[in-house]
Amino acid sequence: MSQGWLQVKPKPGTMGSNVAGAITVNCLRMMSSPTIPFWHYDTFKETDVRAATKWMIIDRLEQENSQIFSQRVLYDGNKNMYSPEELMLPNGNAGGVFSVPLNYPRKTYTVVIQRVNIIQPVDVKLALMQSGDWDKKQIAINLMNVLLRSYPARLNEITVKGRGFYTKNGSQQTGHGVDFWRGFITSVRPSPSHFIINIDASVIPMYPSSYLTDAVCNYTGRGPGRGPGQLGEVTANTTAAKRLRILILRYIKGLRVLIAHLESSRGPVTKKISDVLWESAASYTFEHEDGTMTVQAYFRKYKNISLKYPDLPILAMIGKNAALPLELLKIVPGQPYRGVLPERVAPNFLTFATQKPQRRLNDLRGSTQLLGLDLLPPTGNLPQRHRSPYLYESGVKVDQTFMQVPARVLPPPALQANQPVSIRDPAQGSWNMTSQRVYRPATVKNLHLILGTAPPGDIQQFTRVVDQMITIWASMGIRCNHQNQQETVITRDQIQDFQGLQGSLNKFYERVKQNKSVGKGNSLVVVFVQDSAKAMRESTKWWGDVWTGIPTQALKVSKLMSQRGLDQYARNVGLKINSKMNTSDGGTPRSGINVYARSLDQTIMRDSPMIVGLDTSHPTPGSQFPTTAAMVYSIDEYATEYRSKVTFQRPRQELISGLKESFMAALQAHSRIEKRSGSFAKRVIVFRDGVSEGQFAQVMEAEVRPILEALKGMSETLGKMGIDHPIPRLTFIVVGKKHHIRFFPQPGSKMADRNDNSVPGTVIDTDITTPEPNLFDFYLQSHGSLLGTSRPAHYSVIYDDSGLSADELEKFSHDLCHVYQIATRSVSVPAPVYYADKLAGRSSIFFHDVFRRNETASTFSDEMTYEDWSNHFDSVRARPENERMYWL
Known part of the structure; x- marks a missing residue:
């Protein structure tokens, strides 16, 4: 089965050849593939065995059955085993059952x-061919990956997680119950001429190797010193x-610990x-052969242990019956941290993970020893310390020099705001809007300002700064002239708590409803909050995005009152406000637009295209909270203004359901704008985020096919109305952000910026x-780079029935990265992808009312099905998605 559906794969592009050159990528070329056959075996039937334990089981299995395993076997950490010789198994070499005891x-x-x-060996080489069975190719690629990973996976100092290998070398202890480790991510993939090994740096949060009491104190902010x-x-x-109990439970449940008093x-x-x-060792009692006793008394009498913290009301349950004090439990080393990092830890993790390109490249060069890629024969009497026996004995040879690959630099689009000349110099990935007015200004007729925290300094100074900010908005063209109270009505309020916030918001809502001549999209609430005010921000957003449909903006007082950069800060806020509000032109509600790209490809734009972004956001493992599916679609002639649709589906379901109906509705909304010029969409381009290469076939069946049905249905509907309209052409592009390809241009070259990024x-x-013949990727x-090493986006065109060229696909994607409305920089993915990602990530806002009513939300959410969540959302939402880009 093919993994792509292009009738004709386009030839490589040529645009940008005037600025071109070779750049280093973090890939090594495999000069030869295995020269020996491998026997493939299926192993484990037990599903609840940890990956690390499975490795130990396989090692012990080999040791105790050396007559069967006379040569090293390969193991993928899951259920696949590969042997360089046929195993002499009990059941006629076809299978066998083994009992394997472990000490630990x-x-x-x-x-x-x-x-x-x-x-x-020929099966492996077929994976590089442009034809052949896709499933067989995947088996060969899996073998190559297992060959690569078998050596580091069995090193004692290595912790394995997924495709990553991590060590304590260069680790950082944070003192917050989470440590940071460094490591590497590896994968083998076919290219047009060779197998290549992709190696990238990676970091991972880990549980500290400490006693559980100390770890919990540090994690909850009760240490050090506080105890x-x-x-x-x-x-x-x-x-x-209640929140503290949830935090502790999530932190330690499922954690493996050493029990100090048992040996x-x-x-x-x-x-x-x-x-x-939630009881202490001093108060919790259980039945013993000597009668009822407390946990504290048991350890003092039978183990001669005097507990330091007998009154600590937290006992860890081991199994169903044993309740042990935290101070007697030590965290087993090498356990990856699960869950979301606390807010006070996340910035430190980002700093730890950030590496400049040349430092990252140097670290990657050093990783070849850890991976055992020194495959040359030993010289003299020197031992071969860093050679993987698995690769060496199979005949694999690897070029240890990172690949040099030809690259081109595409020109930026011509950007236009509300000025007769284009915005200057977007070539470096950024531009200046200081002297520019927005292209299509929104109108603010009702402005409600809420101060939700004590401002630094006096209230008069705060009021002056706010007024200056509004004046700057007006200078950008936003219609919020607060000097003329008949044009913009401004009200101000100061609140102390959530009750005050709700009262102020609802009072404003009543005023908006009474004035029928002012649409919700022309009213605005700005709430000024302290730095750590996530709950207040989400409450405000829920009120606006879900309940009332009124635009809102939350601003941090500390940033507003900073003495530096008010003009730039106010303009950045103005870009957000203009994009999420409506104009006052009457008729169909239209969003404010900051800039648009004048030079979008005319082959595409003359077909009145509808540009779509799709993405999903999933709950944490084990939760019954639904997966959020987001769709955004353009409605204007510049592919700049978008509307949206949010749906909810089963937890962790990646493929989006109901796309036929969603696209039919989107095409109708698109036509309502475009029909003024007598034009309907003749082309649809979809950018899909969040799916892996292994899911392309499923995406084709579950998403592309329903979209094609919707396009055909639109043409048939127009035909019944007497309008001859061809079936719109479809291009479906998967945009990947979670890959590990990195660019490393030569510092100081024309391909490098000032930070040594591309x-x-x-x-x-x-x-x-x-190398797939029916799949085009780039x-x-x-x-532009700000910190660390930039990550390119990976575009895979899995369906295109119009034969767009590589230059057209690449340039159009690049141009859309420049029209993300709330930035004055180009972004890493096309704007509709970014919008869908932001929209899908708003689930905590969509259901904020549920969480506020029940603070033990993790327990409460488990009692609701995804249908319950979806029905609740439909029952309360105001549907601003039909009128404006509210998610910005």
């Missing part, structure tokens, strides 16, 4: 081995205590925490792309 953890496991097939006594509040009947002949005793009991517009569509870095 203490348990006997059953391993069922079943032969699948034989992978010959576990500060955790006594956890049992209080308050909202803060056996087979080593330390390791257990997993199953739950938390300049905006750098595109690569050869050498490291797919890597495009459209944005």
Whole structure:
């Protein structure tokens, strides 16, 4: 089965050849593939065994059955095993069942081995061919990845997570219950001429190797110095205590710990925490053969242990019956942290992960030793310390010099605001709007200002700064002339708490409803908050985005009152406000527009195209909270103004349901704007975010096919109305952001910016792309760098029935990266992708009313199905998605 559906794969592009050159990419070329066959076996049947434990089981299996495993086997950490020789298994070499005891953890496991097939060297080479069975190619690629990863995965100092390998070397202890480790992500993929090894730097949050009491104190902000006594509040009947209990439970549930007071002949005793009991060792009692006793008394009498914190009301449940004090439990080293990083830790993690290009490249060059890629024969009497026996013995050879790949730099689009001349110099990925007025100004007829925190300094100074900001908005062309009260009515309020916020918002809403001549999209609420005011911000956004449909903007007082850069800050806020509000031109509501691209490809734009962005956002594992699916679609002639649709589906369902109906409605909305010029959409271009290469076939069936049905349905509907309209052509592009290809231009060259990243517009569509004949892909870095090493976006064109060229696809994608309305910089992905991503990520806002009513939201949400969530949302929302870009 093919993985692409292009009738004709376009030839590589040529645009930008006047600024071109070779740049380094973080890929190594495999000079030869395996020269020996491998027998493929299916292994584990147990599904609840950790990956690290599976590695230990396979090692022990080999040790105890050396007559069967006379040569090293390859293992993928899941269920696939590969052997360079046929295994002499009990069941006629076709299969066997083995019992494997482990000392740590203490348990006997059953391993069922079943032969699948034989992978010959020619099968591996077929993965590089432009024709052939896709499934067989994937089997060969999986073998190559297992060959690469088998050496580092079995090193003692390595922690394996997914495709990553991490060590304590260069780690950082934060003192907040989460440490940071460095490592590398690896993968093998086919290219047009060779297999290539993609190696990238990676960082991961890890649990600290400390006693659980210290870790919990640090994680909850009760240490160091404050001690576990500060955790006594956890049992209080308050909202803060409920949140604290949820925080601790999520942190330690499922964690593997060493039990300090237990030791056996087979080593330390390791257990997993199953739950938390909110009682202290001094008060919790259980039945013992000597009668009822407390946990504290038990350890003092039978283990000769005097607890330091007997009154700490937190006991870790081990299994169903054992309740142990935290101070007796030590976290097993090498456990990746689960869940979302706390707000006070996340910035430090970002700083730790940020590396400038040349430092990153140097680290990657050093990773070849960790991966065992020194495959040359040893010289003299020197031992070969960094050679993977798995790669070496299979005949694989690797060029250890990172690849040099030809690249081009696409020109930026001509951007236009409300001036007779274009915006100057967007070539470096940024432009200046200081002297520009927005292209299509919004109108603010009702402005409500709410101060939700004490301002620094006096209130008069705060009022003056706010007035200056509004004046700057007016200078941008936004119609908010507060000097003329008949044009813009401004009201001000100061509140102390959530009740005050709700009262002020609702009072303003009543006033808006009474004035029928002013639309909701021409009213605005600005709430001024302190830095840590996530709940107040989300409450305001829910009120505006879901309940009333009135635009809102939350601003941090600290940034507003900063003595530096008020003009720039106010203009950035003005861009957001103008984009999310409506004009006052009457008729169909239209959004304010800041800039548009004048030079969008005419082959595409003359077809009145509808440009679409699709994305999904998933809940945490185990939650019954629904997956949010977001769709945005353009409605104007510049592919700049968008409307949206949000739906909810089963948790962690990636493929979007109901697209036929969604596209039919979107095409109708698009035609209502375009029909003024007698034109309907003749072309639809979809940018899909969030799916992996392995899901392309599913996307084709579950998403592309329903869209095609919608396009056909539109043509048939118009035909019944007497309008002869051809079926719109469709281009479907998957935009990937989670890949690990990086560009490293030569510092100081024309391909490099001042931070040694590639300049905006750098595109690569050869050498490291797919060999598939019906799939066209390219890597495009459209944005300028701010920190660290820039990540290009990976575009995979999986469907196109109009035969667009590589230049047309690449340039149009690049141009759309310049019309993200709230930025004066080009962004990393096309604007509709960015919009869909922002919209899909607003689930906490969409259901903020539910969470506020029930502070134990994690428990409450588990009692609701995704249908309950969806029905609740439909019952309360005001549907601003039909009128404006409210998510900005």
